[in-house]
Amino acid sequence: MENVIELQHVQKSFDGFQLKDFSVTVKKGFVTGFIGGNGVGKSTTIKLIMNLLQPDSGTISIFGLNYKEHEKEIKQRIGFVFDENIFYENVTLAEMKGIIKPAYLNWDDNLFNHYVQTFELPLNKKIKAFSKGMMMKASLTIALSHHAELIIMDEPTSGLDPIFRRELLDILHDLMQDGDKTIFFSTHITTDLDRIADYITFIHNGEHIFTKEFYKVEEEYAIVKGGMELLDGDTEQEFIAIRKSVHGFVALTDNKTRIENIFGETVLIEKPTLEDIMFYTKKGSEKHV
Amino acid sequence: MFNLIRKDFVLQKTTLMIMIPVLVVYLFLGTSSIWIGIVFSIVITINAYTIDEKSSINMLLNSLPYTRKEIVSSKYIGAFIFTCLVVFIIFIGNLIIHQEITIWKDILLIVSLVMVAISFIFPFLYKFKSQYMLTSSLVLFAIYLVVITLFIPNLNDKIEEFVQMLLTLQTAQYYLFIALLVMALYACSWLLSIRIYGKKVF
Numbered sequence: 505m506e507n508v509i510e511l512q513h514v515q516k517s518f519d520g521f522q523l524k525d526f527s528v529t530v531k532k533g534f535v536t537g538f539i540g541g542n543g544v545g546k547s548t549t550i551k552l553i554m555n556l557l558q559p560d561s562g563t564i565s566i567f568g569l570n571y572k573e574h575e576k577e578i579k580q581r582i583g584f585v586f587d588e589n590i591f592y593e594n595v596t597l598a599e600m601k602g603i604i605k606p607a608y609l610n611w612d613d614n615l616f617n618h619y620v621q622t623f624e625l626p627l628n629k630k631i632k633a634f635s636k637g638m639m640m641k642a643s644l645t646i647a648l649s650h651h652a653e654l655i656i657m658d659e660p661t662s663g664l665d666p667i668f669r670r671e672l673l674d675i676l677h678d679l680m681q682d683g684d685k686t687i688f689f690s691t692h693i694t695t696d697l698d699r700i701a702d703y704i705t706f707i708h709n710g711e712h713i714f715t716k717e718f719y720k721v722e723e724e725y726a727i728v729k730g731g732m733e734l735l736d737g738d739t740e741q742e743f744i745a746i747r748k749s750v751h752g753f754v755a756l757t758d759n760k761t762r763i764e765n766i767f768g769e770t771v772l773i774e775k776p777t778l779e780d781i782m783f784y785t786k787k788g789s790e791k792h793v
Numbered sequence: 794m795f796n797l798i799r800k801d802f803v804l805q806k807t808t809l810m811i812m813i814p815v816l817v818v819y820l821f822l823g824t825s826s827i828w829i830g831i832v833f834s835i836v837i838t839i840n841a842y843t844i845d846e847k848s849s850i851n852m853l854l855n856s857l858p859y860t861r862k863e864i865v866s867s868k869y870i871g872a873f874i875f876t877c878l879v880v881f882i883i884f885i886g887n888l889i890i891h892q893e894i895t896i897w898k899d900i901l902l903i904v905s906l907v908m909v910a911i912s913f914i915f916p917f918l919y920k921f922k923s924q925y926m927l928t929s930s931l932v933l934f935a936i937y938l939v940v941i942t943l944f945i946p947n948l949n950d951k952i953e954e955f956v957q958m959l960l961t962l963q964t965a966q967y968y969l970f971i972a973l974l975v976m977a978l979y980a981c982s983w984l985l986s987i988r989i990y991g992k993k994v995f
Binding site for chain 2: 551554555556557575576577579580582584586588589590591592594595599602603604606607608
C-alpha cells in the first residue's frame with residue numbers, strides 16, 4: 505500500500521518540548537485520525553508535514569517527494585485547514601478567493617461555488633465578522649476547491665457545534681468515495697473518529713505510540729475491570745495503567761487475548777473508547793517516569 | 794510570485810486610494826519631490842510588509858504553493874514597483890501641476906535612497922517585529938541628536954552639501970557607479986532576508 509506521508513526518525517526540539525525519533529506513515533486512500541492530548545506534538549507534527557517547520561534531523565516525504573526539491577509541487581496537491589483563522593481579516597471571502605485562486609493550477613470555481621452554496625457562506629462579508637463555524641467552513645471550502653489529493657486538518661472540529669461537526673464528517677465521508685484522496689486530521693474529540701477514521705495514529709509526549717487500523721485498536725485494546733485481590737506485582741505488569749479504588753480496579757491492556765488467558769472469567773472485559781486509551785496511556789507514562 | 798505581488802496591491806487598494814491623492818496635494822503645495830517620493834515609497838512598502846506580518850498569515854502563505862524565497866522576493870520586487878509607481882505619479886504630477894519635467898537625477902536619487910533604506914529595514918523586520926521599528930527609530934533619532942549637538946553641529950548642512958554635490962556631478966559615470974553600489978546593497982539585503990526568513994518558525 506502506498507504511503508502519502510512518511511516521516512522517518514524525525515527529531516525536533518523546542519524549549520521544553522521535543523519530538524523524539526518520530527516515525528509515522530499515512531496510507532493513501534484512507535482517513536487517518538491523529539489523536540493525542542494537548543501539547544503532545546500534534547500541531548508540531550502537522551507543521552512539519554506542511555513544511556512550516558523543518559526537522560532537526562530525519563526525513564519527511566510527501567507523495568514520495570521531498571520538500572527541498574519539490575516544495576511547490578507537493579503543496580499544489582495539499583488542501584489544508586488550521587484551527588485558527590489564517591485568512592486576512594479585512595477582506596471578504598470573494599476577495600480571499602481572488603488572492604488564493606491564482607496560486608493553484610487546478611483551482612475549480614464550480615467546486616468553490618458549490619461549497620459556498622452548501623455551507624451558505626456570505627461572499628461579501630468581511631472575514632473578521634465570521635463566526636468560528638463559518639471560518640471553518642470557509643477554510644474547508646478553500647481547501648477543497650483545488651482538487652487536492654491530500655487534505656490535512658489541524659483540529660477541524662474543535663469549537664464547532666454538533667450539527668456542523670456531523671455535516672463536516674459527512675462531507676469528508678463523501679470526499680473519500682472516489683478512493684484517490686487521503687485525509688489526515690488531528691482531533692481531541694475522539695467520537696468524531698468513530699464515524700470516519702480508517703486508521704488511528706496516537707501520539708503522546710512527542711512519541712509515536714501507535715498507528716493502527718481502527719478495528720484492530722478495538723480488537724487489541726481492552727478495558728479490564730476486576731476485584732483488587734487479582735492484582736499483585738506480576739499481574740500489574742500486564743497493564744498499561746491501572747486505576748484502583750475500594751470497589752476494585754479498572755485497567756487498560758493492549759493485549760486482550762493474553763488478559764483473557766490469564767484472568768479468564770474472573771474479570772470483566774470491555775471495549776475501550778479512544779478516550780480510555782488516551783487517558784490510560786497518559787497515566788501509564790506518568791507512572792514510568 | 795507575480796501573484797504575491799499582485800496580492801500586495803489588492804490588499805492595499807484602499808490605502809493607495811488615500812495615499813495617492815495626499816501625494817498629489819503635497820506636490821501641489823510644492824513640497825520637495827525628493828522628500829515626498831522617499832517618504833511615500835517607504836510607507837507603502839512597510840505597510841505591505843505589516844499586512845503579512847501576523848504569524849497566521851505566514852502560515853497561510855507558506856502552506857500555499859509558494860517557497861519562502863518567493864515570499865521574500867515578492868516583497869523586494871514589490872518595494873521596487875511601489876517606488877516606481879510613486880516616482881511615476883510625482884513625474885506626472887509635476888508635469889501637470891507645475892509644467893515641469895522632473896529631472897532624472899532627482900528620480901535616481903529617490904529610487905536609490907528608498908532602496909538603501911529598504912535594504913536596512915527589510916532584514917530588520919524579518920529578524921525582529923515591526924513593533925520594534927518605532928523603538929529603534931527613536932534610538933536612531935537620539936543618536937542623531939547626540940551627534941549633531943556634540944560632534945558634528947553642522948551635520949544637516951553637510952548632508953545637504955553632499956546631496957547637492959551628488960546632484961551636480963557632471964560625469965554620468967559617477968551615477969552609474971552609485972546605482973551599481975545601491976543595487977549591490979539591495980541584492981545583499983535580499984539574500985540576507987531570504988536567509989533569515991528561511992529559518993523562521995511560525
